[in-house]
Amino acid sequence: MTxxxxxxxxxxxxxxxxxxxxxxxxxxxxxxxxxxxxGGLSETLEGPSLDRHVVIAFPSLQAARDCYHSPEYQAARAARDQACIAHVVIVDGVEGA
Known part of the structure; x- marks a missing residue:
């Protein structure tokens, strides 16, 4: 499931x-x-206004987890240390959607 x-x-x-x-x-x-x-244009309707929004689809929850914990992504993450404030979550999609 996505x-x-x-x-x-x-x-x-x-x-x-x-x-x-x-x-x-x-x-x-x-x-x-x-x-x-x-990124791109966005409009905050509720809650705090945040600068940049990113939504990425993965073939599965495990693929999203594997990406985040991969050596490649961890190297990228280290490169952005002190360069941004980031809040990242992964969430399972809705079955059949």
Whole structure:
């Protein structure tokens, strides 16, 4: 069943964050990720306003977990350390959707 990686990111150091952007795609590609939303225009209807929203579909919850914990993604994550504030969750999709 499809699972989703949902991230809300506030970039605090764009130059340092570029290191993450250079490394992360390899991890996503290896684990079958498909970006559904990445940045772009957004409108906050409730709750705090956040800068950047990312929604990524994975073939399964395990694939999303494996991506996050992979050496490739952990290297990308280390590259963005101190360059952003990130909140990342993974969630199982709805069966049959």
């Amino acid at each position: 699972a989703y990686w949902i991230a809300h990111v506030t970039v605090t150091d764009p130059a340092a964050y570029a290191g993450y952007q250079a490394l992360a795609p390899a991890a996503f590609a290896r684990h079958g990720a498909q970006f559904l939303a990445r």
